[in-house]
Amino acid sequence: MDTRTVPVEQRVTKWENAVANFLVPLEIQSSDMTVTGRMTRVSVDNVSICHLSASAHFGVRSEELAAGCGSENYKIAIGTKGVVALQQFGRKVVLRPGECAIYDTAEPYSVGSDVPFGVVVALIPKSSLRVRPTEIARVAAQVLSGQDRDGMRRTLLRCVGGGQSSILGEEFFSSVTSLVRETPAFRLGDHVIDADLLRRSREIIEGALQLEGLGPDYVAALLGVSRRYLYNIFTPEYGPIATYIRAKRLERARTFLASAKEKDTPIVEVAFESGFSDPAHFSRLFKGVFGLTPSEFRTLCNPVSQGESARGRVIGDRD
Template identity: 35%
Template sequence: MGHQQPRTVFDSDAVPHSARISAWSDAVSRLLVPLRFTSRSQTIDGRIQELRTGEIRVIRCTASAHMGTRTPALAGGRGASQVKVAMPIRGTLTVEQDGRRMTLVPGELAVYSTSQTYRVGSDGAFDFAIALLPGDMAEDLEARVVDASARPIDRAAARGLRDALLGAAPGAAHDAELIADRLRLAVARARDVASAPSRRARLHEEALEIIERRLSQPGLGPQYLADALGVSLRTLYAAFAGSRRSVAATIRARRLERARDLLSRADHDDAAILEIAAEAGFDDGPHFSRLFRREFGAPPSEVRRRRLG
């Protein structure tokens, strides 16, 4: 299941004053991961809405001042090895992890790991969204998040990830992949805000990384890359302006190289040419064969024949 109509799953008005911290804790534990909650007022007033369920979960909380702590004992238990994204909507939100402390305002976000201790909350009433994502949705993601936790994130990358998680991003068909790519991008940009020339070079490098990861997906194209990187098509094209190939030509060339590599591997000797094409991201066999011949001077079947002798 993915995006859905917001559904209220907890409202403190239905709970006696003295039991509200405990009830809030139970609700958050059920929806996300266990935390220990404290409040100077000895209560937590507010409500929790589910914005998204399934592998990627998102809740929105409107609440009085409080702090949630992932203690050492909790960090090693249920809900470990996952990634959280904190996004303030109104008021400020403070995130602490790995000796770093960051106070966010609306429009900013922070990423952090559930496998390490952390604190998240506010000294005043606030409205915020929290996303919970599986740590294995991208290679080495959890380790990268630990290094990036509670660090400032490039605003463009933050906006792209926030829009994807809260449902403002286009293209629901590749929703999970888009979120994974935008999360990696946000984590990679958590350290510095580069100058304009180096931003362009970095964007080109990040686009190439996504191309390699998504090469087998027919939907990979300039628009997907622009969506994943959180930039306009014009900005994406500008990042490739100084390279030998355009965006589309780069994707096509890498797919053809992937197909040639597969044809040269013994473990693919029994695979049909159409299967090789599909694994390289082509969904039209005759079109693949024409492009392959044009690029390498021989059809795929001939390349395979030469290898087999």
């Protein structure tokens, strides 16, 4: 794909569409309102590998985009020309040719450069790697290091260069897993004060309540601090972090149930959207805190006919 085949004013749209088709949807931002670039793609073992060479621009994955299409993947970026800036979880890394980083398509990020650049991007299904989201969070937006880095990089570069077979093999996915685990975890500098960490930890929690994996390890990994340190600064102010998360999830569910716009949303879906994987457990917790089952609370906030109320109790509360 080459944007030079269309008029200048259409190039951002053409590039944005190609990125969405080859990788994941991004919002393309360019200071001169155009992108002159070329993109090639190969698909190997369900991994989409693209080589991009383009004028200065940034691709931004907003919270809305991150919650949609393509969120079931990780990305690996390898710089090939100029410099490439990657930002995720409040961190920023600048990749030079040969350097590589990993990031999560289910979380907001931006990638690109203020100068012309080249980059190879591999879109890897999460199911292909034996790593947990917290492991990725610890090393995202950092230069990957480890004994398997050069081999992994050569494999991807050969693929886009046409010199690789149509099979990556288990060895490739194992090397990526090893790289993630060998790269030192992100750590904040000493200048970051506890008040800022507390603010950011609450922001992380508020933005990830629907994630089943949200917990102390996840928050600590994104902040770049140890779990023990997070406990030490969080507990005196807000109580145990797990308890705080549960309370916030229940508040989120209560807001859903009180909304007239959400009155037809099944209780099971309200539970999932609030981060509870077990609807029956959710109903018990909700009643224990608010004194009513989810269906009873919804009916109190949004009165319905007797028949509808009875049906809601049958479907929604199975505890």
